[in-house]
Amino acid sequence: MSTTQLPTGRTAWQRWTGFWFTPQDPVTLGFMRIITGLLILYIHLAYSLDFQAFFGNRGWWAHEYAERERKELPAQIGDFWSWDENKAGPRLPDAPHRRQAVLEFVKISAEMPPAERKHALRLLDRLAKDEVGAYSQVTLNYLGRLGTLDRTWDASLNYLVEEKWPEVGPNEPEPLRIYPPPEWMSGNWKKEGTDSRTEVADEIRSFRKLLPKDPDSRKYVYHHFAELNRSYRRAFVDFLEKMPSDPTERAQIIAYLDYWNTDPRDADTRGAPIFSVWFHITDPTEMAVMHAAMLVVFFLFTIGFCTRVMAVLTWFAILSYIQRSVHVLFGQDTMMNILVIYLMIGNSGAALSVDRLIARYRATKASLARSGTIDAATRAFLAAAPLSSGAGFGIRLVQIHFCFIYLASGLSKLKGSPWWNGTAFWDVMVNPEFTLMRYQWFESLIRGWASLKPLYYLIITISCWFTLALEISFAFLVWTRMRIVLLWAAILLHALIGVLMGLNLFELMMMVMLLAYFPPGVIRDRLKGSPDLPKLAYSFDPANPESARGAALIEAVDVEGQVNMEPKKGATPTSNVSTLFTNLRLLRPVRWVLWIPGMKALLSSRLFPTANK
């Protein structure tokens, strides 16, 4: 919502730039900065209680795992041109014992000299070419029946080729007779040559070298290949055939496969472009020092000191916590990040900040130097922070992002039947981990409500409809005269969630975002002091640089215009430090600083330099 009247009949470009870049009162964004800063301070102070558990070397999400994820996490994107989008790669089974078995198979294969490995993999290669899959199943079933004794294998393969069992020596035990699959023994299959029985028997014999010795492990390997479809089987063979000759590189590839279940060479990207100081600082003492430094940064951001720089530092600091331990995050951290990004981009330090006080001081000082008095333009500057394009831009960014959040949240709920039949609201209300169910009064309240069937259905239905209607319509109606209704409805929704579900900080963040929709003057007016504030007079000599500086300092902190500045040559001050700290609205809450030994004298010498001489 803009504060300036825009001409009608504007072009699309004018409307666009008018929407995004019209200067706005920076008080709203400044207020959002203060509330966000306080919430950030609380959130990160609370981290102090669990600091090592969440971010330490041995935390819940230990440093070694976080580092590995950051540096290795594979991302595979479906092919852009080919219709075969699922790029097949080597895969291990998910079940740990099966993964172990297949991994052993991979390691045995990898250790073989390349030529021998290729030779041993001929059977798998054949299975990978089996389009129908029946041949593969028959083969793998047959291998499964052969067990682990080489004699049994040899006898059966001899039967496959020669169609008779081998001769057994006088002192040799009879091998177990496992007949080849009946499909293979039809008589149409030639004995010699390409794709002959002799060749397949040889392939099976050399494949045996790759198999683990343990019978269960062998079974798991067969099962794995039986479960893989043709393209994945093909990929598995290719993976084994293309093993590098360097043992270190080979070991790294196998370790990567074990951990991430993919060939690192297949990954389109590896690792994540994220930042956190906690990836690099792991010593508990150093971490504590850095954490304290970050709390100081959050404080400076909150009070708006060097806001532009502190906002950037605050953002990188909160990213440090967020990116290090995603397992402890929830919606609140997402909202906090969004707010800080836009407060950083927008000119959030232009009002309600130390920066603004400094600007007031500099403007007063410049005016006194120019004219010996506070001129009209400077008075206007002191009366209200100038409209700011940056503040307007920041507000717009929050507004638009909030619309995305609500719309996505509302539309995604339509996927679930509980949001259609109303039970979603019930499920939320009786969730024992989040709600106030642990309190007897709350449980009694719910029981009372649930005991009246029409009341139960009335509340769950209206609540679900209310949530859906608000979240879906918000993005469209908030730009109309319905804005005030929507804002109250949204505040009600978030207040209820905050109280009933314990997600209070998350909901407070959402409410801070809602402030972006408030008309520009609303917050400024609410923050404005009463007209009954005490009035003071301050006489100073504008020709005296020290006196002018004192006057500029007082003007800087006199945000309510309580002090009547009286430039007079040779004047002596008519107030003192105690009076100022007792009466000025901005100074009153910090009047305790005067208790610090020496502080009163110091301030006196700066604010009332001529009185001390």
Added chain:
Amino acid sequence: MDQDESLNTLTDTSPHVLPPYPWSCVRKTAQVGLGLAGAAAALGLLANIVESAPSFLNTVRLALAAGGVLTTGIAVSKRPDLWRVWALGAGTALLAYFGTPVHWDSLRLVLGVLTTAAIAGAVLAVATLRWRYIVASVLILFHFFGIFMATVSPPPSPWLAEQIYHRLYSPYLQFVYLRNAYHFYSPQPGPASIVVFMLKTEIGEEPLPDGTKRKRYEYRWIILPQRYEGKRDPMGLTYIRRLSLTHHASQGQSDAMMPQTFERAEVHERRKELAMRLGGPYYPFHPVEPQYNQYRVPNPDVMRYVLPSYAQHVILENTPDAATAAKTTVKIYRLEHETLGVAEFNAGIDPYHPLTYRAFFLGEYGFRPDPTDSNRKRVRIELLDPQEKMLYWLVPVIPRTTNLPPGSSRKDYEDYLSAHALGVPLEDLEKEPHASRTLNWSLLR
């Protein structure tokens, strides 16, 4: 002057009212920053040349680089209208990049981003207002199209969105942490989970009547989150964060019981053996849940990294030294807490009754020699028995099958969870020492 009136007249800070910081002052500040970053880069060069550079050199380089960027940043914030100060900012960030030790790679990433931003700032500072608007508009469209892509990225997502999201936006949205799709409570609000750990530490041996010895163990339950221990701050943030930890361990595969998998057939057979009283451990199936729903395999990432990490943390945090940690194992259970339907509520069921929890066994973990360490000195946390028959199965907590006399203090449920965790038959749970070792369900309230 009235404030509203002033708002309508003042739209920019006039240089007449608020004199800008002089360039000479800004330049000097920026040059100091540039010099600090340059010193960091020079030390970086030195560290590359000298083979055994002292480690504190890295700390000095980091301090110089950070100080340089901060100082120049202040200069830029004083006069963002000057391209020259942006250029000095870009130079500082670039020098800081080279001044930062290579192993601080994520900070180097930030410095790379800052360098790019400063170069863009310099270009925009010399551009006309129209061009600034055009560039800002392009960035707005890029940014919010990315946010839109993030909202539509969860499956089932259109192919186009998938391609755009992964190819174009993923690095950007990852860096700024704006990947959330905002699908809150969608498609439905699910039940929360609690993770329960049972630590078992070997504490020595005890003689048996036949003269042999057997190992003695100490048992300890850890509950995540335990409401009153977890809620350590007034607003309960520490508790919610712990619930997030359990949420991450609760991600499961929906197709774990697909009939075509051999694994399904085998685990089902193995589980059925335990559901028969054959003299060994006995754990019946849950009488209400369908059998296919009683086997929940966690997501691969949960199995491979999340659970080992949690197990490692729990063992190390609850043992005084490495030797004790080596003798400690931990069994992990995920307790899905069912939300009661309205009919159950009206029937007067206690929402925290043990029967409202569905406990899934996630494995027993302990430290074992790291096979990748040729000296066999290093240890790593591992799932001890991948073949455990109850692995990923629901461990039932079911209503007591025999009627209790009125006023009986005995439990009205059969706690197979405690029996499984302690490795004792259910019948022995009410005898000491096991009775005092069973899970205190009231702690979950």
